[in-house]
Amino acid sequence: MKSAVETLSPTRVKLTVEVPFEELKPSLDKAYQQIAKQINVPGxxxxxxxxxxxxxQVGRGAVLEQAINDTLPGKYxxxxxxxxxxxxxxxEIDGLEIGDDEGFSFSAEVDVKPTIELPSYEGLTAQVDDVVVSDEDVEEHLQNLRERFATLVxxxxxxxxxxxxxxxxxxxxDGEVVDGAEVSGMSYRVGRGGMIDGLDEALAGAEIGTEKTFTTQLVGGDLVGQDVEVTVKVTQVQEQQLPELDEEFAQLASEFDTVEELTADLRERLGRGKRLEQAAAARDAVLEALLEKVEVPLPDALVTEELNARRESVEQQLVYAGMTMEKYLEEEGQTIEEFEADLERRVRDAVAAQFxxxxxxxxxxLGVEQAELSQHLVLRAQQSGQDPQEFANHMFAHNHIPDLIQEVLRNKALQVLIDAATVTDASGNTVELTNLRPDGTIAEPAAEETSEESAEAPEAAEEPTEEA
Known part of the structure; x- marks a missing residue:
């Protein structure tokens, strides 16, 4: 077999492949055998x-066609x-030709991973915000905790x-009840939003027995985006009464005896969460710093496919949240053009980062060990709310394991970048990433004992550790 490559763009090539008859013959023999089992010939x-x-009976051309169809994918x-x-x-397969010697040739245009001149990633620097837990943050979470134990009166x-x-x-x-758009005895919190536009305005100031009608648009179902008349009637009004923030509440809502201990624990947990957010921002910042040093050609078809997938995901999330795109854009202070431009920028950065x-x-x-793949499978299953075994079976059945292996490799490559970079916060402090645990705590650096130190203190090495 002979092949040649014509570069059409940094991300697209045209392959020209010539397959001699000798390499087609095994498939040709197989085609004859298969056809022989399918036809009836007297004698x-x-x-x-x-x-x-x-x-x-069938024609040499039909046999050649079957043999070529069997051979071509492997030769490609x-x-x-x-x-x-x-x-x-x-x-895109094109230009299929059968030669006089009954070999064949074809051409194939395809998007390919671009060749990238990888810049040095030693000494990358990045900066992220400080980890700050404000009194307002703590107060907000205390309030949420009190609401969990509130009573309705x-x-x-x-x-x-x-x-x-x-x-x-x-x-x-048009006077007809919309299918699936009629409920009775539903509890709703005034001002919560996320259901249908106009509902909160209709309920504010409404007394028991009050009935109001307003025009809005549904965010789901067959009539999504169409005007409907909604009638809402209030049958009960309840006020939320929060428990007092005292020792009794601290013992009810937590393992602590006092409000001070509960508050200190909340502050600590918030700090761990913000530390994880800072670490995620640090990883993004390091990757962005590397992206700024190199030009990565991107296939238009791949970008378009990812862009459509991201757009569809956003639209689905809005439907689940009971929000229209117009309402979302209004809250974000964006026009549709700004939203699309921002989405395309993020998609292009994400695709370039993968390359x-x-x-x-x-x-x-870098390689992937079985234990690493298994751990990643479990993590992905947890993120999607699925049983790990069922998730793994689905991945194997649909041949998604290579994709998961690629995800693990990219995570490990990102860690290589992180280890080679210096990340500081706004105050100039080095951000700890190497020893950061998944729960947001920071582990003690692993002790690197030299052979000389070991030789000087043999007795200490034999003493049991506290953990043992």
């Missing part, structure tokens, strides 16, 4: 029809490997922001 047993009879893969190309999409007054109301609600279009991390993984000759 010959099924499966024993000679090739020359098959040529007369062989040509990719021969030219050290990594495809990013399905190829019926009140004989108009509903106010923060009250819970029991409502009957029905949506109609860079793949190059680093290759340069560093």
């Amino acid at each position: 010959f047993r099924r499966g024993k029809v000679p090739p020359m009879i098959i040529d007369r 893969v062989e040509a990719l490997q021969e030219n050290d190309l990594t495809p990013l999409a399905q190829p 019926d009140v004989e007054r108009a509903a106010a922001d923060g009250d819970f109301v029991v409502i009957d609600l029905v949506a109609r279009q 860079l991390l793949d190059e680093i993984a290759s340069k560093e000759e």
Whole structure:
């Protein structure tokens, strides 16, 4: 087999492949055998029809076509490997020709992973915000904790922001009740939002027995985006009463005896969470610093595919949240053009980062052990809320294991970047990333005992540790 590559762009090539008859013949023999089992020819047993009879009955061209279809995919893969190309999409096969010697040739255009001149990633620097836990942060979480133990008390007054109301609600279009848009006895917190536009405004100031009708648009179902008339009736108004912030509450809501101990624990846990957020920001900042040092060509088709997937994901999340895109953009203070531009920028950065991390993984000759893959499988299953075994079975059944291996390699490549970089916070302090645990605490650096130190203190090495 001979192959040649024509570079159409930094991310797209045209492969021309010539396959001689000798390499097609095994598939041709196989095609004759298969066809012989499928046809009936008087005087010959099924499966024993000679090739020359098959040529007369079926046609040599049909046999060649079957043999070529069987051979071509393997020769395409062989040509990719021969030219050290990594495809990013399905190829566009064209120019199939059968030669006089009954060999064949074809061409294939395909998007491929770009060649990247990897810059040095030693000495990268990045800066992130300080870890700050404010009194307001602690107060907010204390308030949330108190709300978990709050009680609801019926009140004989108009509903106010923060009250819970029991409502009957029905949506109609042209006087007909919308299928699935009628509920009774539903509890709803005034001012919470996230259901349908106009509901909070209708409920604010409404008393028991009050019935209001307003025009809005549904965010789900067959009539999504269409105007409907919604009638809501308040049947009950309840006020939330929070428990006193005292020792009794601390003991009820936690393992601590005093409010001071509970507050200190909340502050510590918030600090750990913010430390993890800082670490995530640090990783992004280091990767961004490397991206600024290199130009990564991106295949338009891959960017478009990822862009559509991200856009669809955002739209689904908005539907689950009961929010329209218009409402979301209004809250974010963005126009649709700004949203699209920001989304495309983030997609391009993400795709470029993947290519860079793949190059680093290759340069560093990183590998994936079975234990690492298993751990990643469990983590992905937890993130998706699935049973780890069921998730693993799905990944194997749908051939997604190579994708998971690639994710592990990219994570390890990113860690290589992190280890080689210096990250500081806004105050100039070095951000600890190497010894950061998954719960946000910082482990003690592993003791690196030299052979000289070991020789000087043999007795100490024999003493049991506290853990033992």
